[in-house]
Amino acid sequence: MELTGGSFTFLPSMGIDDQGDFTADNHLRSMFNSAAGFSLSGSDKAIVFKRADTGGEESYRLSVGKGRIVVEATEDAGAFYAVQTIRQLLPDLIEGQRTRTRGWTVPNVKIADEPQFGWRGLMMDESRHFFGVEYTKNLIDWLALHKLNSFHWHLVDDGGWRVEIDKYPKLTEIGAWREDTDGVWPGGNWNFGNIRMLVDEKQGKRYGGFYTKDQIREIVQYSADRHITIVPEIEMPGHCMPALISYPELLCEGVEPHPDTGGSYSNVFCAGKDLTFEFLENVMTEVLELFPSKFIHIGADEVWKGHWEKCSDCAKRMDDEGLADTHELQSWFVRKMDKWLADRDRRLVGWDEILEGGLAEGATVMSWRGVSGGVAAAKQGRDVVMSPTSHCYFDYAYNNISTEKVYAFNPVVDDLETDEEKARVLGGQANVWTEWIPTEERAEYMTFPRLIALAEVLWTREERRSWPDFQQRLLPYFSRLDRLGINYHPVNPDLPETALLMNKSSVIDIAGAADMPWPLHWTSNGADPTKNSRRYTGPIRVTRPGLYKFAFVMKDGTVSDIRTVEVVSYRPRTPKNVKPGLKVSAYTGSWEMLPDFNSLTPEYTVVTDRIGVAFKPQSDNYAMLLKGWLYAPSDGFYRFRLGSDDGSRLTIGGAMVIDHDGPHGHNEKAGAMRLKKGFYPIEVQMFEIGGGDSLSLRWSGPGFQMKPVNPEYLWH
Numbered sequence: 063m064e065l066t067g068g069s070f071t072f073l074p075s076m077g078i079d080d081q082g083d084f085t086a087d088n089h090l091r092s093m094f095n096s097a098a099g100f101s102l103s104g105s106d107k108a109i110v111f112k113r114a115d116t117g118g119e120e121s122y123r124l125s126v127g128k129g130r131i132v133v134e135a136t137e138d139a140g141a142f143y144a145v146q147t148i149r150q151l152l153p154d155l156i157e158g159q160r161t162r163t164r165g166w167t168v169p170n171v172k173i174a175d176e177p178q179f180g181w182r183g184l185m186m187d188e189s190r191h192f193f194g195v196e197y198t199k200n201l202i203d204w205l206a207l208h209k210l211n212s213f214h215w216h217l218v219d220d221g222g223w224r225v226e227i228d229k230y231p232k233l234t235e236i237g238a239w240r241e242d243t244d245g246v247w248p249g250g251n252w253n254f255g256n257i258r259m260l261v262d263e264k265q266g267k268r269y270g271g272f273y274t275k276d277q278i279r280e281i282v283q284y285s286a287d288r289h290i291t292i293v294p295e296i297e298m299p300g301h302c303m304p305a306l307i308s309y310p311e312l313l314c315e316g317v318e319p320h321p322d323t324g325g326s327y328s329n330v331f332c333a334g335k336d337l338t339f340e341f342l343e344n345v346m347t348e349v350l351e352l353f354p355s356k357f358i359h360i361g362a363d364e365v366w367k368g369h370w371e372k373c374s375d376c377a378k379r380m381d382d383e384g385l386a387d388t389h390e391l392q393s394w395f396v397r398k399m400d401k402w403l404a405d406r407d408r409r410l411v412g413w414d415e416i417l418e419g420g421l422a423e424g425a426t427v428m429s430w431r432g433v434s435g436g437v438a439a440a441k442q443g444r445d446v447v448m449s450p451t452s453h454c455y456f457d458y459a460y461n462n463i464s465t466e467k468v469y470a471f472n473p474v475v476d477d478l479e480t481d482e483e484k485a486r487v488l489g490g491q492a493n494v495w496t497e498w499i500p501t502e503e504r505a506e507y508m509t510f511p512r513l514i515a516l517a518e519v520l521w522t523r524e525e526r527r528s529w530p531d532f533q534q535r536l537l538p539y540f541s542r543l544d545r546l547g548i549n550y551h552p553v554n555p556d557l558p559e560t561a562l563l564m565n566k567s568s569v570i571d572i573a574g575a576a577d578m579p580w581p582l583h584w585t586s587n588g589a590d591p592t593k594n595s596r597r598y599t600g601p602i603r604v605t606r607p608g609l610y611k612f613a614f615v616m617k618d619g620t621v622s623d624i625r626t627v628e629v630v631s632y633r634p635r636t637p638k639n640v641k642p643g644l645k646v647s648a649y650t651g652s653w654e655m656l657p658d659f660n661s662l663t664p665e666y667t668v669v670t671d672r673i674g675v676a677f678k679p680q681s682d683n684y685a686m687l688l689k690g691w692l693y694a695p696s697d698g699f700y701r702f703r704l705g706s707d708d709g710s711r712l713t714i715g716g717a718m719v720i721d722h723d724g725p726h727g728h729n730e731k732a733g734a735m736r737l738k739k740g741f742y743p744i745e746v747q748m749f750e751i752g753g754g755d756s757l758s759l760r761w762s763g764p765g766f767q768m769k770p771v772n773p774e775y776l777w778h
C-alpha cells in the first residue's frame with residue numbers, strides 16, 4: 063500500500079463504469095445507497111472496474127487518485143475484496159458530519175493485495191444455540207466485510223438437528239427441539255451443562271428450530287454472492303443424539319440414547335448396522351443437493367466407543383472388515399464416507415480424530431486439539447485447516463484467548479518443515495461453540511474483535527503484521543462496529559488480577575484505561591459495577607483487602623465482562639541466606655484437580671533452577687509443588703503466563719495470581735501483579751493425569767519483554 067497524497071470524494075453525480083462485467087460493483091452501489099442515499103449511477107463515470115490479465119482469483123489492485131478510482135481484478139472475488147477495502151477506507155461518519163462535500167472521502171492510495179491463505183473461516187454452532195435466517199445473513203455480511211471466505215455451518219450436534227431432510231422428517235419434527243431447556247429430551251432424562259445455560263433465558267419452554275430447505279438455499283445463495291463458501295457439517299458417528307432420539311433403530315443393539323458413561327459424547331450411530339449407512343447416505347444426498355461446497359464436514363470428533371465395544375453388530379463388522387479395534391472401526395466409518403463423497407466429486411473434512419486408526423484417502427483434517435493433528439496430516443500429504451483450541455476457540459473467555467493471542471496465531475507452525483508440508487495448510491478458522499452462548503449478543507461479544515484479528519492473520523503475511531499497529535487501528539474501528547450494531551468485547555485494560563497490600567497500602571493503576579473509548583467503572587464492595595459506580599480516572603489508592611471490580615460501560619448501557627482485582631494483605635519479608643533455585647517436591651498419585659499439598663508427604667524434594675517438569679516422578683499420574691522466593695528486580699507491573707498440562711496454580715506472596723486448575727492440554731493462562739523491588743514467596747503447583755505433561759512460567763516486567771522466569775530470579 064502506498065498513500066499518494068490527497069483524497070477522493072464520492073459524489074451523487076458519480077457513476078461506475080464496470081468494464082469487467084463484475085457483480086462486485088453492485089455491492090458498492092447498494093452499500094452507497096443504504097449509507098449515503100445515492101447509488102453511484104451518475105454520468106461522471108469516476109469509478110472504473112477492469113478485468114486484470116494476471117493475478118490470483120482473490121487478488122485485486124485498487125488505485126484511488128485524482129477524481130478517479132480504478133479497481134482491477136481477474137475474478138469477481140478480487141473485485142469484491144477491493145470493494146470491501148473501499149468500505150474500510152471510508153470514514154466512519156457520525157451523524158451530522160455527513161456533508162455533501164466532505165462526507166464520503168477516501169485517501170488517495172495504491173494497493174496491490176491478495177490473501178495469504180485460501181481458507182479463512184468461521185464455524186458457528188447452531189445446534190446448541192439456534193440463530194435463524196436473519197442473524198446468519200448478518201453474520202455472513204460481517205464475514206464478508208473482513209474478507210473471510212469460508213463459513214463452516216455446524217448444523218448437527220447433541221443440542222439439536224437444524225436442517226430439514228425430506229426422507230427423515232422426524233429429524234426436525236423431533237430432533238430440532240429440546241422439550242425443556244434443562245437438557246431433558248423426549249425419551250431421555252439428563253442434563254448436561256451446555257443446555258443448562260439456556261434455562262435462565264427460556265425457562266420451561268420448548269427450545270429449538272431448524273432451517274427449511276428453501277431457507278438453506280436462500281442463505282447459500284446469499285453467501286455465494288459474498289464469495290463465502292458454506293461448508294456444512296453433519297456430525298457422525300458421534301454428537302448425533304437428536305438423530306438417535308428421532309430414529310432409535312440407528313443405535314447399537316440394546317442401547318438407549320442415554321449417556322450412562324462418557325458424558326454427552328456417548329451417543330453414536332451403530333457402525334455395524336447397514337441401516338446406519340443407508341440413513342447417512344440418504345441424508346448426505348439431500349445435503350449435497352443443498353450445498354455446492356467441494357468440502358463437506360462430517361465431524362467425527364469425540365466419539366465414545368463404549369457402545370461399539372459391546373455391540374454384536376459392531377463386532378461382526380470388525381470381523382468382516384478385519385478391523386483390530388474400535389479405533390479402526392471409526393477409521394473404517396470415515397473412510398466409507400470419504401469414498402462415498404469422493405465418488406460424488408466432494409471432499410471430506412473431519413476433526414483431527416479422523417487421524418486415529420488411519421487417515422482416509424482424500425480427507426482434509428481440521429486440527430483442533432492443538433496443531434499436532436494438522437502437522438501429522440500435512441506430513442502424510444493431506445490438506446489441513448488449523449483451528450486449535452489455543453487460539454481459535456472463540457467460546458473460550460477473553461482472559462484465556464485474548465485478541466492479542468489470536469493476532470499471534472500462525473497456522474503454518476514451525477513443525478512443518480518442507481515447502482510441501484507448509485503448502486498443505488489451507489488456512490485457519492475460528493470456532494464459535496454455543497454451549498455457553500445463550501444469545502446473539504453474547505455470540506457477537508465472543509466473536510468480536512477476535513474475528514477481526516483472525517481475519518488479518520489469515521489474510522496478511524506474518525512479516526507485515528504488527529500487534530501495536532493493529533491495536534491502534536482497532537480502537538477507532540469499534541465505532542464502526544457500533545454503527546453496524548455488532549456487540550463486542552472492549553479491549554481489556556492492563557489490569558492486575560491480584561494486588562498485594564504492602565504495609566497497608568497499595569495502588570491499582572490501570573495502564574491505558576484513559577485511552578479507551580468507554581468509561582471504566584469500579585466498585586470495592588463486591589457489587590458488580592454499573593454506570594452509577596465510581597468512574598476510574600487514575601490510580602486508585604487502596605488501604606484494605608477485598609475484591610475490586612472493574613467493567614466498561616458501553617454506550618447502550620451494557621456492561622462488559624467484569625474484571626476483578628483481589629487485594630490481599632501482605633507483610634513484606636526479606637529472606638536471609640538465600641540459595642539459588644526453587645525446591646521441588648514430587649508426589650505420585652492420580653488426581654483430577656490439584657491436591658491439598660499440606661496433607662501429602664512428598665516422595666522426594668530436590669532443587670531446580672527452572673520451572674518445568676525436569677524433576678517429575680516416573681509416572682503418568684503425579685503432582686509437584688515448587689516453592690521458594692521470587693525476586694522482583696524493580697518496582698512495577700509484572701505479567702505472568704503459566705503454562706501446563708494438566709492443571710497448575712501460581713501464588714505470589716500468598717495471593718493467587720493464576721488459577722489454571724483442572725485437567726487440560728497444554729495451554730497458558732495469564733495473570734498480573736504490581737510488585738515492589740524485592741523478594742516474594744512463590745509457589746507453583748501442578749498435577750498431571752494420563753501422560754503428556756508440561757509446566758512453564760513466563761513473565762514480563764519493567765524493562766523486559768515476555769520470557770521464561772530466569773534462574774537468577776528464583777531462590778530458596
Ligand code: ACM
Binds near residue numbers: 363364413430
Ligand atoms: C471440537 O471442539 N470437539 C471439535
Ligand code: ZN
Binds near residue numbers: 314
Ligand atoms: Zn453397533
